[in-house]
Structures are given as C-alpha cells and as structure tokens.
Amino acid sequence: MELIVIARPTFFKEECHLVNQLFEAGLSVFHLRKPTEDEATHRKFMDGILPEYHPRIALHHFHVLANDYHMKRIHHTESFRKERDKDIWPADKILSTSLHHLADLQQIHQYDYSFFGPVFNSFSKPGYRGVVPPNFRLEKQQGMPKIIALGGIGLTEIDQVNEMNFDGVALLGSIWSDPSQALSIFKKARAKCQA
Template sequence: MKLIVISNPTSIPNEVAIINALLDEGLEIFHVRKPGLNMKDTIDFLLGIKTEHREKLVMHDHHSIASKIGTKRIHFSGEKRMYTPEHDLKQWRSKNYTLSTSVHSVEEYSELSPHFHYTFLGPVFESISKPGYKPMHAFDLPEKRNTQIFAIGGITPDKLNDAALSKFDGATLLGTIWQDPDNAIKTFQHARRT
C-alpha cells in the first residue's frame, strides 16, 4: 500500500532531522502542514530538508513558494478548495503541478474537480492526532475513479491490512508517526512492511 506522511501541525524537537530520515528511508510523499508558520518561517523550515528530497514535499500553505523550494506539489484543504476557481486549478495543472485535497464523504469525493490527482478521505478510524474525532461511516468507494483516494484518520501499521482499507489507493500517516517521534522511523518501517 502506498504511504503518505503528514507533518505534525506544531513544531516538535528534531522534526526536520526526522523528516529527512523518513525521506532517506524511502518515503515518497511528505505533506508539509504547518498552519501556524508564516511564509518566512515556512521557508526556513523547508530549507532544512535535503535538496534531493524537496520534490517529494507537498505544500498545504504558501503555495506560491512551492517551485522556489523545489516542489510542484500543492494541497488544498476542503475550505481552500471551495474558494479556488476551477480556472486556477487548471492553471496549476497546466504547469505540471500535482494537486491534492481532502474530503470527508464519498458524496464530496464524487463532486471533486478532475484536476486533483489524489484526495484524503476520512477519518476511517478514530483519529490519533485529534482525540474524539471518530469515523463518520463506512466508505463505499467507487470502483472507477479519476482521482486516487488515500485513507486518513487513525491509521496505524497494525490497521493497514484492515478490510476497511482494502479499496483505498493508499494510506496517510500522521498521529501514529508523531505521537512517538523518537520511534518515527521504526513506525514507518513497520508500516511499509505491512
């Protein structure tokens, strides 16, 4: 199963070193979600990530700096997506950007613009990073799809073989990685072997 890791929303000790280690370990896509950082602090944070790994980064905020730091991947939250004209998405795609977003239901997924390459859908299980954020319902995913669907919410290495994940294109790790940063690499390795 293809894995994506999302940054902890707030800073944690040795975070950049852990991110570099995850990418060194073979992580292909890393989402940078730091809602509290302004553009300058975001750039400073990103400059700590090895140059050879920056193309694997996905920017949740400050989309305008993506190409400057070496990536052509941007993410639109559900709210940002609602206020982004279709024309703008088309322009990003015409510049060879990979676009992602987040949805919380199959109905919302069915209304997505065809310009998105993949979306997060969940929570599939009770969230680790947002205690009390429970799964809404089982997801009856469409067989034919233009946009890949990655499960999010409560994903741990032990749940990667759960039947609930069987129709997803991949899974997203957040809380399971950052709840114990000292063991982030071991957790990722365990997930990748599953």
C-alpha cells in the first residue's frame, strides 16, 4: 500500500529538515499544501529541500514553481478541478486531486490518483467527520485512478484502510501533531504499509 505524507497547513521551524529526513527514510511522495502561505514562503520551503527530492513533491498551490524546481507533481483541489477547462492538463506531470463523494469517481479519469475522505474522523480538522460506513469496501473499476484514503488515519487504522481496498494512505495529523515524533511514526507507518 502506498504511503503519502501531507504537509502541516502552516510552516514551522525545522520543517525542511524533517521532510528531508522523511525522504531519506523512504517517503515516496510529499504533498506541499499550505493554503494560507504566499509564493515567497513556498519558494523558501523548496530551497530547504534537497534537489533530488523535488520530483517527489506535489504542489497544491503556486503551480508555476513546478518548472523552477523540476517538480513532476501537481495537485488540483476539488473546486479547482470542477472550475477548470478539462481540456488543459499538463502532459508531463503526475496529476492528483481530491474527492469527498464516491459519486464523483467518473470525473477524475485524467488523474493519476486521488485522495478520498475523510475516511475516519480527522485528527487535524476537529469536527471533520468520517464519511465511510461500517464494513466499507472500495469497489474499483478498470482504468480508475489510484484512490488514497485520507482523514483520521494513524498507525492503528492502516490495516483497516488496507481491508477497505484503498490503494494507499495519506497521513497529516498523525505525523505532524508532534513533529518530534514525525520520523518515528513515519517509519512505523511505512512498515505497516509494506507488510
């Protein structure tokens, strides 16, 4: 099962160092999502990440930075995806998006993968309740992009997400609630996803 880490919504001291450590420990994809931060702050963050890891970072905002930093991944929010002309997609990028309703699956065929959630009650967004019913199992159709579970996922939920037939998990709150434990939690989560 794939493991993705999503950035904490605001920058914090030592974040670049920690993200470099996560990559060194085997992180394959990091989503840079800082909705209230400006372009200059995003550039400062990217300058703090080792260049060999830039292609593994997905940009949620300031997509123009992708070319400046040789990044291969672009993320479209659900609202951006619904407003955008569907004929204009960068062919040389790995594209991701987000879903909150499984009924929208047919709208994302041009994407490589999509987040879906919140699967469980969110750690990082209090009041953001899980949307999957008990005994949920994702039914995948041929040609469907990979679906990555998001929301309320910690070490104890990874096995359950796997049983639900998701292609992977995205961690945010469980990684960043205590940055001093981020690397340790990531290593444990990675071991569970590879088991």
